[in-house]
Amino acid sequence: MKICLAGTGAMGEVHVKALAKIDDVEVVSIAARTDESAKAFAEKYKIPFGSSNLEACIDRPGVDAVILTTPSDQHHDQTIMALSKGKHVQVEIPMALSLTDSEDMVKAAKAAGKVCMVTHTRRFSSPHREIRKRIQEGSFHLHHMVVETYFFRRTNTNMHGQARSWVDNLLWHHTTHLVDFGLWMVSGGDMATADQRIRQVTSASSDSKRSRTRWKAWPRASPSRRGASFASSSIPRRSAMNSRSGCRRTWPARSKASCSIRDRSRSR
Numbered sequence: 290m291k292i293c294l295a296g297t298g299a300m301g302e303v304h305v306k307a308l309a310k311i312d313d314v315e316v317v318s319i320a321a322r323t324d325e326s327a328k329a330f331a332e333k334y335k336i337p338f339g340s341s342n343l344e345a346c347i348d349r350p351g352v353d354a355v356i357l358t359t360p361s362d363q364h365h366d367q368t369i370m371a372l373s374k375g376k377h378v379q380v381e382i383p384m385a386l387s388l389t390d391s392e393d394m395v396k397a398a399k400a401a402g403k404v405c406m407v408t409h410t411r412r413f414s415s416p417h418r419e420i421r422k423r424i425q426e427g428s429f430h431l432h433h434m435v436v437e438t439y440f441f442r443r444t445n446t447n448m449h450g451q452a453r454s455w456v457d458n459l460l461w462h463h464t465t466h467l468v469d470f471g472l473w474m475v476s477g478g479d480m481a482t483a484d485q486r487i488r489q490v491t492s493a494s495s496d497s498k499r500s501r502t503r504w505k506a507w508p509r510a511s512p513s514r515r516g517a518s519f520a521s522s523s524i525p526r527r528s529a530m531n532s533r534s535g536c537r538r539t540w541p542a543r544s545k546a547s548c549s550i551r552d553r554s555r556s557r
Contacts, residue, residue, distance in 0.1 A: 291351045293376070295320040295343055295367065296358030297330040299447035300381055304356055305334050318346035322454055343367060347374055354404075357381060360455040361462065365390040372401040379406045382469075383461040411470040421474055431475060436467050 294305060294316050301319075308314050319336045320343040321327035327339030340346055347355055347370070354377035357367050365385045371378045378398070384407045385391040398405035411417055423429035445453045476482035 290314050290353045291317045291349075293318045293320065293346045293349065293352045293355045293371075294336075294358070295346065295355065296381075297321040297326050298358065298453070299449050299451065300358035301330070302449070304358060305330075305336075309334075317352060318349045320346040344370065347371055347376060352376060354378065361386055361458055362455075365394060368394050368405060369397050372397045372403055372405065375401060375403065377404045377406075379408060381408045382465040383458070386458065386461055409466070409469045409473070411466050412473055417470065417474070424474070434471060434474065436470065 290313065292308060292314060294301060294308075297319065305316055305319075308316055316334065316336050318338040318340070319327055319331050319334075321330060321339065321341055324339075324341045327341055330336070331339030338346065338349055346352075355367075355371040357364060357371075357378065357380040359367060359381075361381075361383055364380050364383070368378050368380050368384070372394075380394075384394060384405075394405055420429065420431075424431055445456060447453055
């Protein structure tokens with residue numbers, strides 16, 4: 290299989306190294322933001338053709354599939370173009386930045402009769418696969434799952450410390466990882482089961498909305514209770530500093546006590 294790879298950033302490096310370990314797979318073209326970066330990447334990984342023109346890279350003789358590791362806002366248009374040329378596509382997450390664009394990509398893949406695969410890398414992590422195996426075997430019963438993602442970079446760089454030419458959307462990008470991982474895990478890897486569970490949750494949410502009038506009639510915490518609880522909390526910081534890293538905040542923070550009281554009064 291001959292591959293056209295688009296993107297010479299951190300994920301482009303990950304893909305080209307992984308592809309080198311697969312028999313009978315060859316990266317024959319590399320597309321980049323500039324001709325200079327395409328040439329440098331092509332020389333480093335011995336790729337015969339590099340260009341800033343993605344279409345020219347896709348049109349190279351014998352290309353069977355395209356892997357897109359480009360900025361998120363380009364995924365839709367690039368995927369549609371590759372599919373229209375009869376190529377299979379693997380696209381990094383998020384596959385698009387709107388539901389409409391995502392549905393367009395699915396329709397284009399079906400119309401072309403080609404595979405459009407989204408790169409859900411969490412499914413291939415060894416610990417995650419072990420947990421899923423135990424769930425399938427019935428030796429592990431998942432009741433609750435908490436997933437947290439921490440970012441310590443304070444500059445617009447990729448995971449290798451290289452400067453980015455675009456700004457990543459953390460919500461769409463990393464939340465996509467978390468949602469897919471959660472659905473994949475609780476469904477035992479069967480996404481049809483995940484879809485069924487989503488529908489069950491949606492139905493339960495609708496039932497909850499219909500009964501929302503109940504909590505409105507329940508007594509809420511009085512101002513004196515809120516004030517007393519707030520006064521009992523100690524907040525030693527007197528400046529707008531982040532509680533964990535010590536970095537200066539650009540937004541005012543409310544105390545945890547005041548937030549928890551308001552939420553508690555509403556969740557009775």
